[in-house]
Amino acid sequence: MKDKIVFITGASSGIGEACARKFASQGASLILNARNMPKLVGLKNELTGKYAVQIHLLPFDVRDRNVVTSAIQSLSGEWKDIDILINNAGLVIGVDKEYEGNPDEWDIVIDTNIKGLLTMTRLIVPGMLKRGSGHIINIGSIAGEAAYPGGSVYCATKAAVGILSDGLRIDLVNTPLRVTTIKPGMVETNFSVVRYRGDKAAAGNLYKGIHALTGDDIAESVYFSAAAPPHVQIAEILVMPTNQATGIISFKKDME
Numbered sequence: 001m002k003d004k005i006v007f008i009t010g011a012s013s014g015i016g017e018a019c020a021r022k023f024a025s026q027g028a029s030l031i032l033n034a035r036n037m038p039k040l041v042g043l044k045n046e047l048t049g050k051y052a053v054q055i056h057l058l059p060f061d062v063r064d065r066n067v068v069t070s071a072i073q074s075l076s077g078e079w080k081d082i083d084i085l086i087n088n089a090g091l092v093i094g095v096d097k098e099y100e101g102n103p104d105e106w107d108i109v110i111d112t113n114i115k116g117l118l119t120m121t122r123l124i125v126p127g128m129l130k131r132g133s134g135h136i137i138n139i140g141s142i143a144g145e146a147a148y149p150g151g152s153v154y155c156a157t158k159a160a161v162g163i164l165s166d167g168l169r170i171d172l173v174n175t176p177l178r179v180t181t182i183k184p185g186m187v188e189t190n191f192s193v194v195r196y197r198g199d200k201a202a203a204g205n206l207y208k209g210i211h212a213l214t215g216d217d218i219a220e221s222v223y224f225s226a227a228a229p230p231h232v233q234i235a236e237i238l239v240m241p242t243n244q245a246t247g248i249i250s251f252k253k254d255m256e
C-alpha cells in the first residue's frame with residue numbers, strides 16, 4: 001500500500017478511524033475526512049508519530065455538496081490521484097417507528113448515508129477513470145439486507161448503499177476500477193451512542209452478552225478487499241459476530 005492514496009470519509013471514529021489505523025500501518029498515504037477537526041488532528045498526530053506516512057486532513061460534512069466540491073478541488077499535486085475511496089461516513093439517529101420518526105433526523109441520515117456517498121463517488125471516480133485505476137469501497141450494513149424493528153429509514157439507506165455499489169460496478173464493468181460493499185453486523189462503536197441520541201447505557205446494553213465486532217475487525221475486511229490483486233474484485237463481504245445470524249437474530253448470554 002506504500003504508493004497508494006486512500007481517502008476515508010467519517011474517519012474520526014469507529015470503522016473509519018480503524019481503517020485509517022490499518023491503512024497507515026501498511027504505509028498508505030491518507031486523506032482523512034470528518035466533521036470533527038480536533039479528532040482528525042489527534043488521529044493524524046498519532047499515526048504520523050507511529051508510521052512514516054503522509055496524512056492530509058479534509059474536514060467537511062459530506063451532506064454539504066458545495067463544501068465537499070471545493071474541498072476535493074483544493075487537493076493539489078499527488079493528493080488528487082486518489083487510489084482508494086472508502087465511503088464510510090454514515091449514521092442513524094433514533095429507533096423510532098416509521099410513522100413516528102423525526103423528518104429532520106431522516107434528512108440527516110438520508111443525506112449523509114446516500115447523498116453524501118453519491119457526492120463523493122461523483123467527484124472522485126472520474127479522476128480514477130482518467131488514470132485507469134481505482135477502488136471504491138462502500139460501507140453498507142447487514143441492516144441493508146432486511147428491515148428490522150426501529151430501523152426502517154436506516155435499513156433503507158443501507159439497502160441503497162448496496163444497490164448504488166451494484167450500479168456503479170455495472171457502470172464500471174468495462175474498466176479496471178473495482179467496487180466493493182462491506183456489510184458489517186454488530187460493531188461496538190460510537191455509532192450506537194448516536195443511534196440512541198447520546199444514551200450510552202442504552203447503546204452499551206445492545207452488546208451485553210455478545211462478543212461484538214470492533215472497528216478493527218471491519219478494517220481487516222476493508223483492507224483485504226483493497227489488497228486483493230487487480231484482477232480480483234471483492235464485490236461484497238457480510239461480516240458479523242459469531243453469535244449473530246441476521247440483522248435481528250443473535251444469541252446473547254444471560255448476564256444476570
Ligand code: 8X3
Binds near residue numbers: 141143184186
Ligand atoms: C449497523 C449494524 O446491526 O446495528 O449498520 O444494523 S446494525
